[in-house]
Amino acid sequence: MTNHPEFLEHNAGRPEGYLLPSAAPVQLIAPDGSLAPAAEYKESYSLPEAATLLDGYERLVVGRRINDQANALVRQGRMAVYPSSTGQEACQVAADMALRPGDWLFPTYRDTVAILGRGVAPMEAFESLRGDWHSGFDPHQYNTALPATPLATQLLHAVGVAYAAKLRGEDTVALALCGDGSTSEGDFHEALNFAAVFHVPVVFLVQNNQYAISVPLIHQSVAPSLAHKAVGYGMPGERVDGNDLAALLAVVCGAVERARDGGGPALVEAHTYRMESHTNADDATRYRSAAEVAEWVPKDPLLRLKNYLHDAGQLAPADTARIAASAESVAKTLRDGLNTETAPDPADLFAFVYSEPTPQLREQARQLADELAAGQSLEGALQ
Amino acid sequence: MAHKPQSGPGTAGPAAEPELSGVQTITFAKALTLAMSDSMAEDASVLVFGEDVGTLGGVFRVTDGLTRRFGEDRCFDTPLAESGIIGMATGMALNGMKPVVEMQFDAFAYPAFEQITSHVAKMGNRTKGRVRLPLVIRIPYAGGIGGVEHHCDSSEAYYVHTPGLTVLTPSTVTDAYIMLRDAIASPDPVVFLEPKKLYFSKDTVDLDALRARYAAGSTVPSTIGRAAVAREGTDATLIAYGPSMAAALAAAETAASEGRSLQVVDVRSLVPYDDETISAAVRSTGRAVVIAEAPGFASMASEIAARIQERCFHSLAAPVLRVTGFDIPFPAPRLEKHYLPGVDRILDAVDALQWEES
DSSP states (O other): OOOOHHHHHHHTTOOTTTTSOOSSOBOSBOTTSSBOOOOOOSSOOOOOOHHHHHHHHHHHHHHHHHHHHHHHHHHTTSSSOOOOOTTOHHHHHHHHHHSOTTSEEEOOTTOHHHHHHTTOOHHHHTTTTTTSSSOOSOHHHHTBOOOOSSTTHHHHHHHHHHHHHHHTTOOOOEEEEEETGGGGSHHHHHHHHHHHHTTOSEEEEEEEOSEETTEEGGGTOOSSOGGGHHHHHTSOEEEEETTOHHHHHHHHHHHHHHIIIIIOOEEEEEEOOOOSOSSTTOOGGGTSOHHHHHHHGGGOHHHHHHHHHHHTTOOOHHHHHHHHHHHHHHHHHHHHHHHSOOOOOTTHHHHSSSSSOOHHHHHHHHHHHHHHHHHHHHHHHHO | OOOOOSSOTTOOOOOSSOOOOSEEEEEHHHHHHHHHHHHHHHOTTEEEEETTOSSSOOTTSTTTTHHHHHOTTTEEEOOSOHHHHHHHHHHHHHTTOEEEEEOSSGGGGGGGHHIIIIIITTHHHHTTTSOOOOOEEEEEEOOSSOOOTTSSOOOHHHHHTSTTOEEEOOOSHHHHHHHHHHHHHOSSOEEEEEEGGGTTOEEEEEHHHHHHTTSTTOOOOOSTTOOEEEEOOSSEEEEEOGGGHHHHHHHHHHHHHTTOOEEEEEOOEEETTOHHHHHHHHHHHSOEEEEEEEESTTSHHHHHHHHHHHHHGGGOSSOOEEEEEOSSOOOOGGGHHHHSOOHHHHHHHHHTSOGGGO
């Protein structure tokens, strides 16, 4: 038993095995939209209020529209690459809804829906995907970190942001997203351990979408579940149906508020599925069967919540129309933005590497400017 | 319930020992300690952490007394995981802190390489300058102490080759203090390479005068981006840094007794690199030898030699020569002396600078 004072202070009196996840993923709404049968979970999770679920449903519809529109824009050559999160929108929506504006979100490159949900201007969010600049938005403006491709590295940044806030006595929480593949990276383990040892307010939300590009979960881990990994670091783990927004909100909001109250970090594993290829450059038919994908179609997070709200009398035709219009407006913003030609400024290449360009960079900037000026005067002469 | 810091911002605990001031004879390590404690006293966002830096005061005692003076929230031990240390420091720098972290030894920093190259170095550029990471990564490096395997690497080439990193390496007690203070004050991330064999070297310094450089209203420029002429000379220029400065200065001393006047330049700031000072020095003598302990192939020494050829070609009376470590893994203690660039090897290179042809 650890003698870590903060751990003991917040876990005194908890039953042995509290750190273990529930015996089955938490589910509050079944795939057909009915209330899930009562089950034994490690905590009692209650269904969020109808207004919260309606808000969540709108975000899901907008998220799905973002994925569809982005895929279309890639096909039209308007974007270099898009990692689709179709099928996983509930995880990203729950992450956004669990956080206050002052909290921090640490997304992955597949979490464009969550990034836009934090209020990041669409064209800033898509700047890297269209190839203009490697991630150009200001993390401090949105309290949202820049997504990056080196897996699991952002989890440590989340720990650092949360620890800095804790040292200043602020009640900020950091929520870090990652995938099943990331749980094999060294930085995943170091982040969980640092978070537990320094007892920082950070929640790790693993979107287990069953595949790391082409590699299925069976090649990543033989743990009983990814949520079980929490125990080894001394934090509670929980698993949840990642296509059930109601269950996600209950579990993730609970973990976030527990962290805010000084309860320390937590690991949540969301079971979901990546319905499309890794990116537009990938061909998922090479490593998984159509039958497997078809099994996940009826588990869709949008359909599930729509059916529930409809059957509960919470989704009026006016709501459906308003939500559709809202999604269409976001899609139009993406289309308009990405159909607008941009011209990234070559001078920017040297401007930001250091707070002040070094003498060497100034020299290289002059060289490029001269080359460009010569090219322009040649162009002028030819015209 | 929010966490209550034991010693909140600005509330330095009672000093464990009276702070040194005035003219003092101190070690290189102590100068580094004072640079950190003075920075911490002035700025509550400066934090020190790493492996064994707290209670023990670091394996080289460079962080000695910081936890006693500032409390465990300002100087603390971390789990034994270098990527974790740098990754967490990145997040803390993103959220208002100025971490000064210690990597215990040169080769032990390698697990953190991804965080350093993919995040620390690139954050300013990725965000178009909206985010700067005021982070200092202190790394004891190089040999000369009969160290065990993986404890004597000269790893500067990895860092200088990474755009976005400032890379500094002091070789004097005075520079240890002012360069570390400049590193902590820099808005950009700094890899601060400390020649471990110099930790216990001593010098007499005027701490009041050094501190005055950082007083409000001081106009003393930062050492970042500035080489220093360590010894005047007219016949040839020796260019060295960090762990090789002692050998370069000793070679100049020996050469003087043989009637040859050698100028010695301390690069100090590997990135940004001071082309101006170094080129001017070489033009003044017309001959140059670059000395570095790291393996020579594709090294900082190669870069210095190439830059001199590009800028000083018409002033040169001889090719620029390099005296470096061999292209081998750092050797075992009983073979170390054969590897380290020493006075004889440096003077042999000076002798080869085509004196008879000019």
